[in-house]
Amino acid sequence: MTITKTQLAIIITVLALVLIASVATTVWVVFFRDDGGTPITPDYPPQGTEQNQKPLEGDDSDKIESPEGGGAINVTYPTSVEGDLSENKVTLLYANPQASNQNVAILIMIGDLVVAKSDLITPGHGVDTLTLEKQAKERLMVGGYDGELVVRAYDPETNEKAMVDAKGKVKITIVE
Numbered sequence: 001m002t003i004t005k006t007q008l009a010i011i012i013t014v015l016a017l018v019l020i021a022s023v024a025t026t027v028w029v030v031f032f033r034d035d036g037g038t039p040i041t042p043d044y045p046p047q048g049t050e051q052n053q054k055p056l057e058g059d060d061s062d063k064i065e066s067p068e069g070g071g072a073i074n075v076t077y078p079t080s081v082e083g084d085l086s087e088n089k090v091t092l093l094y095a096n097p098q099a100s101n102q103n104v105a106i107l108i109m110i111g112d113l114v115v116a117k118s119d120l121i122t123p124g125h126g127v128d129t130l131t132l133e134k135q136a137k138e139r140l141m142v143g144g145y146d147g148e149l150v151v152r153a154y155d156p157e158t159n160e161k162a163m164v165d166a167k168g169k170v171k172i173t174i175v176e
Contacts, residue, residue: 049103050118053125061099071102073153075166076126081108081147083115083140083174088132090116092170094149095126102153102162106130110147110172113139120154140174147172 003011064072076095083090096104100123108115108130116130147170153162 049120049122050105050125050127052118052127052129053121054127056095056097056124056126059095059098059124061097063101064099066101071153071155071162073100073102073104073151073166075151075168077106077149077151077168078170079168080171080173081115081149083132083136083172085132085137085140085142085174085176088137090130090132091128092130093126093128094118094121096121096123098124101156103156103159105152105154107150107152108147108170108172109150110136110140110145115140115147115172122156142174142176145172145174 061074064074066072074097076097078093081090081092090108092108094106103120103122105118105120106127107117113136114133115136116132118127118130121127149168149170151166151168153166154160155162
């Protein structure tokens with residue numbers, strides 16, 4: 001099989017165009033692509049406890065048994081959450097009952113967007129208000145969204161994060 005000069009020129013031109021497109025795509029991805037400003041949440045806990053946590057009244061439950069080196073949480077959360085754009089807050093009723101033997105931090109998510117997050121919530125405490133994340137305020141509109149509550153558990157002595165996160169579906173209503 002013989003390749004003519006015209007066929008060779010076409011092959012070289014196509015390869016050159018593919019190379020230019022590859023380089024241009026790489027430059028765009030590295031320097032110019034906007035990822036939507038979605039924050040990446042850490043795998044290690046915040047240094048402090050949640051300032052909005054409150055003791056759970058009447059919670060005298062016994063600790064959940066867990067194997068050596070393991071942990072247990074009792075998750076009590078709402079199926080609906082409200083975000084207020086004008087007040088920069090998210091309202092929910094999340095509780096980390098005394099029965100849990102782990103500290104937790106929660107995230108309210110819509111897809112990859114972090115709507116709100118907490119610092120550590122210790123056993124026997126709960127939160128009813130979190131701050132609306134800046135990126136969420138910029139990207140969300142008034143209306144309803146399907147979201148997710150992510151519960152990350154941490155050993156209270158070592159602050160080591162549990163290997164598995166608990167997740168639950170929530171309806172998120174955004175108001176002005």
